[in-house]
Amino acid sequence: MISWMAWTLPVAVFFSVIACILICMTVYEVRSPCVERRGFLPIATTRGDRLFIGLLSSAYVHLVFLGLTDLNLWIPLALSVIWLAVILRWG
């Protein structure tokens, strides 16, 4: 039934990780609701906002690496994970 979706393992892993992050953030939010606050970003953000900003900027980090370099994609991935952690904690 889902053969037309042409699933591949990396894409399945990618969406599973995104789904896991969303589920974990929802559980975290229900257990300890967050308050909007101001970090190093120029606007006041909630935890969800920071996650969105982190994920979107990570996508752009990958695009920059793909467009400008021939480096292995594990490098932007590692940078993105660090960036996401930084933005969630201090953003």
Add this chain to the structure above:
Amino acid sequence: MNKTENNKAWFLVLPVFVLVAFSAVIPLMTVVNYSVQDIFDQNNAYFVGAEWFREVLRDPRLHDSLLRQFIYSFAVLAIEIPLGIGVALMMPTKGRMASLCLILLAIPLLIPWNVVGTIWQIFGRGDIGLFGAALNGLGIDYNYASNPADAWATVLLIDVWHWTSLVALLCYSGLRAIPEAFYQAAEIDRASKWAVFRYIQLPRLKSVLVIGVLLRFMDSFMIYTEPFVLTGGGPGNSTTFLSQTLTKMAVGQFDLGPAAAFSLVYFLIVLLVSWLFFTTITHMDKAK
């Protein structure tokens, strides 16, 4: 008043979840899958990793159409927003003339994109079109089919003709919402017309203008039909914008992998711009 908490209400959101999954999430997942494979037919798909993304991001054709797209969208905003404000300021405020103006302004908004394209395609022709023939009669060498500058001017003019009314109507409603007391206070202070505009009308138009800018940017950023009908993207590639490049790739050449990678890049650009506008609007409301 005490609020009762009932988490069963979440079930009411379920239909929306199903609908969004069906119409957006599943197709998006499929596009991501296509973007990492070389697909020949349903049984022949080969994993190629990020190859298509590399190819698409380094394709000069796409750089050019992205640049054209941004120039076009900013030109549309630079013309339509001031023009829309100007039209709204000049419109009568009361009586039959006001209603008549509103109806006249609403007419272009009701015409479908392909019809607008066809109207201008004929209107701009040098042999049978009034606009083209008039310009040629004045000694201006106008031909949108062979001159890139003319083609650009015409595609911009089409959008201005079609959508300035939207900005004008939004601004008109914003202007009507300003209480009379503000104008009376300005009159007591002997404020000039410019001061009234600068310190009363423009600040009060801010929220409708943000909506206007957002709508016009998103709409012009996905423009397809008008240049397709008018010039087919030509002369050369001078009026080929992003969506047309994408269509050529996906439907014309049937390069599903690169087209999927390209649409994801396109999606990320739209997502970023929409988020920037959304954040601006919400933070402006909070500042109030």
